[in-house]
Amino acid sequence: MKVTVVGAGAVGASCAEYIAIKDFASEVVILDIKEGFAEGKAMDLMQTASLNSFDTKITGSTNDYSKTADSDICVITSGIPRKPGMTREELIGINAGIVKTVSASLIAHSPNTIIIVVSNPMDTMTYLVHKTTGLPKNRIIGMGGALDSARFKYRLAEALNAPISDVDGMVIGGHSDKGMVPLTAHATRNSIKVTEFLSKERLEQVTEDTKVGGATLTKLLGTSAWYAPGAAVSGLVQAIACDQKKMFPCSTLLEGEYGLNDLCIGVPVILGKNGIESIVEIKLSDAEKAHMQESAKGVKATNGLLEL
């Protein structure tokens, strides 16, 4: 199993590290445009192999896509992150050009690959990959919901004063400050709905804190987060590499599911060796449906800025 990660920055390196530590891939190639940067990150990570007990071989490449040839899975993290006060949507001007060029170069060397898009604004970048590469929809996956759900569980555990392992919950919708739809009515603590334990007001606070999770970290760090994003990507990569048939909310092209068309947005999917093996349609309340429609409107407005 060969995995390429484009972008050796904060998220790309974190993602490569988590993939290696989980020790399911034979090879991880990190590629960056900055001279020597990916090679340096790869060497530093390889020097953790004996300490962290993994056998995954990590190599780096300065923009030489021949090194990525025949990758089973490619992760795109290249592009600029936001600074405090910015929205993810403001990154479109620079990141669209990068994602378009990078995805074409990856596919030229790995025509059968599955692509995971991380660069922001992620739902729109995932749609761009659809529009420009012609890959089948099961092989283009946007990562956002897995991260947002992890943040949702963190906030739920905080509100419940419970260990995170007690808590389950999912965030669907767009990966944006306003577009996320945390499914509070479906969230549970050990199979009991959290609505049994938390007031409506406290759950509204959890929802709000979840939606601005990325912005909160960006304000604290001066740039956007990387540990949880890297871990979330590694979870998707592992589910595909190990054919786990796990359910994650991922951004995928919708063709009528959830009453939505011609956009990529986060919905629950099953991930296995073919990438997105199916889209799971769950029953939403009228309020949740309305939030999804509103979220889709936002994603479509950003898609409208693409020069296709």
Ligand SMILES: NC(=O)c1ccc[n+]([C@@H]2O[C@H](COP(=O)([O-])OP(=O)(O)OC[C@H]3O[C@@H](n4cnc5c(N)ncnc54)[C@H](O)[C@@H]3O)[C@@H](O)[C@H]2O)c1
């Ligand atoms: N979808 C998500 O949940 C999620 C989570 C975190 C970050 N992000 C996004 O991921 C992206 C990367 O964030 P980061 O914190 O790692 O940024 P970073 O600046 O640390 O790293 C980005 C890297 O991309 C490289 N790069 C730029 N253009 C390139 C090109 N054409 N080819 C190859 N490499 C290129 C840069 O040299 C840099 O090393 C941002 O757009 C950020 O918003 C998304």
Ligand SMILES: O=C(O)C[C@H](O)C(=O)O
């Ligand atoms: O917040 C960001 O801009 C980065 C990423 O999308 C995140 O949610 O951490």
